[in-house]
Amino acid sequence: MDSRLQTLEKLAKALEAVHADEALWVQVKAKNPWFTPAFAQRALRTWQHALRPEALAMWASRYGSPPKAGGKVVGILCAGNLPLVGLHDLLMAYVAGWTIHYKPSSDDDVLLPAVVECLQSLDPQASFVRVERLLHIDALLATGSTNTMRYFAHYFQHIPHLLRGSRTSVALLTGSETEADLAGLAEDIFLYFGRGCRSVTHLLLPETFDVQRLFASWLPWGELGQHAKYGSNYDYHRALFMLNREPFLENHFVLLREDPALKPPVGVLHYQRYGDLTQAQARLKAVESEIQTVVGKDQVTGFGAGQSPELWDFADQVDTYQFLVDLN
Numbered sequence: 001m002d003s004r005l006q007t008l009e010k011l012a013k014a015l016e017a018v019h020a021d022e023a024l025w026v027q028v029k030a031k032n033p034w035f036t037p038a039f040a041q042r043a044l045r046t047w048q049h050a051l052r053p054e055a056l057a058m059w060a061s062r063y064g065s066p067p068k069a070g071g072k073v074v075g076i077l078c079a080g081n082l083p084l085v086g087l088h089d090l091l092m093a094y095v096a097g098w099t100i101h102y103k104p105s106s107d108d109d110v111l112l113p114a115v116v117e118c119l120q121s122l123d124p125q126a127s128f129v130r131v132e133r134l135l136h137i138d139a140l141l142a143t144g145s146t147n148t149m150r151y152f153a154h155y156f157q158h159i160p161h162l163l164r165g166s167r168t169s170v171a172l173l174t175g176s177e178t179e180a181d182l183a184g185l186a187e188d189i190f191l192y193f194g195r196g197c198r199s200v201t202h203l204l205l206p207e208t209f210d211v212q213r214l215f216a217s218w219l220p221w222g223e224l225g226q227h228a229k230y231g232s233n234y235d236y237h238r239a240l241f242m243l244n245r246e247p248f249l250e251n252h253f254v255l256l257r258e259d260p261a262l263k264p265p266v267g268v269l270h271y272q273r274y275g276d277l278t279q280a281q282a283r284l285k286a287v288e289s290e291i292q293t294v295v296g297k298d299q300v301t302g303f304g305a306g307q308s309p310e311l312w313d314f315a316d317q318v319d320t321y322q323f324l325v326d327l328n
Contacts, residue, residue, distance in 0.1 A: 002065045004095050005056050007123045012051035014118050019044055024114060028083070032107045033229055035083050039192050040111055043083035046308050047115075059311050063321065069097035069125075070328050075134035077142035077152070078112065080105025082196045086112055089141045089320060090128070091311075094119070096324035099127040101137055139327055141320065162323050164315045167197045168263040169306055172280055172296040175206045181297070182217035184304025188295050190221040190254075191307045193230050193266060197292040197315065198306050202262045203271040204280045211271075215251050225253030234267035262290055292316070 018024065025037040049055075074093045078086025086104060090112075093100045104112045116128050134140065139160045142152050146165035153163055171185055188200040205211070224230050231253075238255055241248050249256040259270040274280040284294060292315070293301045314320050 002060070002095075004066055004097075004123070005060060007119070007126075008051050008091065008095070009053055009056055010122050011115075011119050012048045014122060015044060015048050015115065018114055018118055021114075024110070028110045031110050032080070033227075034193060034195065035108070035111070036227070040083040042191070044111075044115075047084060047087060049308065050311055055311060062312065063325075066095045067097050067325055067328055072098055072138040072328055073101055073136065074098040074139045074141060074324065075131075075137035076100060076102040077134065077140070077144065078102060078104045078108065079143040080107030080109075082192045083108060083111055084115065085196065086143070087115060088309075088311075088315070089143075090116065092320045093141070093324055094126060094128075096321055097328055098139075098324060099129070101129045101131045101134060103131055103134060139324070143315065160323075160327055162318060162320060164318075166263070167290055167292040167316065168201045169198050169292045169301075170202045170204060170262065170284065170294050171200045171303075172204045172284070172294055172299055173206065173209060174277070174297060175209050176297065177213075177303070179217065181303040182213060183220075184302070185214075185295065186217045186221055187304050188301075188306035189269060190218070190224060193224065193227070194269075195266060196307065198301075198309065200295055200306060201264055201269060203269065204283065205271050205273055207273050207275060209273075211249065211256065214256070215249075218251060218254065222251075222253055230267060233265060237265055237268050262287060 019041060025040060028035050028040050029037060076086065076089045076093060078089070086102070086108065090100060090102060113130060120126050120128055137159065140152070140156045141162050142149065143164040149163040149165045152161065169188070171188065185200065192199065194201060225234060234253060234255065238250065241255065241257070246257070255268045257264070257268060257270055258272065260272055261270055264270045272283070274283065284291065293306065295301045295303060295306050297303070
């Protein structure tokens with residue numbers, strides 16, 4: 001296995017020291033209240049799992065040995081909606097042999113740099129430079145709002161760039177789901193407060209599906225309603241829906257509303273009914289450019305796996321690594 005892949009295997013083990021740093025988790029939460037210690041630590045564990053030896057071996061079998069390090073510089077603008085959401089781009093650029101200038105989101109400028117520092121301690125030759133402005137770069141990777149990406153497409157039109165806008169994820173239920181499936185779906189919905197592009201924010205349900213089964217499976221996540229920011233979102237939209245006399249169902253921490261929009265506000269979950277699977281698949285096809293992944297039985301992502309992507313699960317289904325290798 002290439003030395004850079006071996007370094008990533010070492011990184012998975014070295015991150016135990018980051019996990020044990022209680023002062024770090026206090027700093028992370030103080031900087032961004034959405035990054036609770038439980039969720040931030042979960043993100044770190046997810047990355048340790050993604051860098052397990054068998055996953056790295058599978059990566060090597062897919063792509064072969066990484067190219068030699070070159071002198072080109074890639075600028076990476078990191079998102080901050082989830083803990084460590086920008087790490088995938090950083091690791092892809094590292095393995096592809098680029099010099100990396102990265103700008104972390106102000107919402108994730110404690111945990112992400114700590115992981116980068118850990119990687120650099122394992123490979124002093126790695127070139128990670130934290131910057132405030134992305135200048136003098138040969139390529140760009142960026143994730144953010146759709147409007148922001150339009151601006152970047154114009155501003156960086158003179159260099160190769162890979163820009164990802166705002167997407168979300170959908171779950172397709174058939175009615176044959178087990179209680180374990182629904183428990184996994186609850187994690188896909190509520191982990192990280194549902195703020196990620198891989199968070200399920202919209203459900204496609206058969207006409208006969210009993211939504212009380214969903215509410216029963218969501219009970220273990222009730223503490224979310226006690227979180228100040230999440231609870232404020234829930235209270236605000238509940239009051240708004242009541243004022244506008246919009247129908248909805250609730251269970252004191254999530255509002256379930258029948259609506260075709262794929263991405264509702266935090267604290268709200270949308271659903272639509274369908275008559276047959278052909279109708280449901282047509283609906284998914286019509287909005288596929290807005291969907292990160294589809295969760296369900298026999299779907300791209302299984303129940304409970306929405307927030308545990310592998311190294312080769314690329315955002316917007318665009319191979320970031322191959323993009324960088326081809327340029328280098």
